[in-house]
Structure formats: C-alpha cells, structure tokens
Amino acid sequence: MFREAVARRYGQALFDLAERHEIVDRLERELTEIAETLEGSRELRRVLEHPQVAGEEKKRLLQRLFGGTSSRITMNFLMLVIDRRREMFLKDIIKEYLRLVDAARNIADVQVSSAVELTPEEKEQLVGNLARATGRQVRARYTVDPELIGGVVVRIGNRVIDGSVRSKLRALRERLVAGPA
Secondary structure (H helix, E strand, O other), X not given: OHHHHHHHXXXXXXXXXXXXXXXXXXXXXXXXXXXXXXXXXXXXXXXHHOOOOOHHHHHHHHHXXXXXXXXXXHHHHHHHHHHXXXXXXXXXXXHHHHHHHHHHOOEEEEEEEEOOOOOHHHHHHHXXXXXXXXXXXXXXXXXXXXXXXXXXXXXXXXXXXXXXXHHHHHHHHHHHHHOOO
C-alpha cells in the first residue's frame, strides 16, 4: 500500500512537471532507459537500495550512468528520490509515470493469455474488439498458457475477462457439486 502511494505521488508530480515543460515524450524515453538499466543490473539495484550506501555515492553513480543522456529534470528527479530515501521505489515510480503517459494518450495496456499461439489475424481481431469495447487504443502483450485448455484470458488494468475453457469447466463443476437449484 505504501509503495503504491509513493509511486502515485512521485509519478504524478513528475508527469505534471513534464507536461508543464512539454517534455512528456523525452522523459518517457529517459525513464524507460533508466528502468531497463535497473532491470538489467542486479548489482546496480543492490547498490541503490542498500541503506548503508551513502546518498552522495548513489547520486554520483546515477550522474555517471545517466547524466550524459538525461535531461536536467530527470537528473533532478533522481537526486530528489535519493534525498528523500525513496530509491527502493524508483522502478514503481517510473512505472506509474509511464502509466500516466499511456492514460494521457488514451492507450490501454492489455495482457492476453491463450492456450495456443494466436494467429496474426486473431490478434488483429481481438485488438480491434478490445479497442471498440474500451474506446482506447490497445497495446497488447501475448502469452501462451496451455493450462487454459482453450480460449483466452484478457487483463485490462484490474479487470479480467476470462473466456477460457478452464474457467468454464470450473464453473460447470461448481454447479454440479452444488446440486439442483
């Protein structure tokens, strides 16, 4: 809960600042690069999140890594995160910023799980249907989960649309166990 509140507060503040300075796209690129670097380096995450590593040392490290490619606003933001001892939330803050960018662009991130790999035509049709249903552009990520037996499970934010054979079989089993109504 606290992690989400911190991410929302900092992410929203950074997004508001980026909008005010009209650099939303630039910050999106810079923060994506930072997030990818954090994701790819366990050692970097360990140093940044370690409570006994001095804040000034963390700042120097970030300056060396990102100072040459990141804007002054991004670097000031990173320094603020270190000053406020919120570095363990950095990935979450970046994720929240990127979510706000997508919301402003009317883009919905959708996770689609299917029992088998969907064909390009099926993906196109599904994205089209989801775009019409949500009224948003849809950016879909696909995974294959053979345990679904058939059908698809779609996750849009906190909403789940379960059209899998597995869920239909589970519902049938529950009705049979409950007996006649």
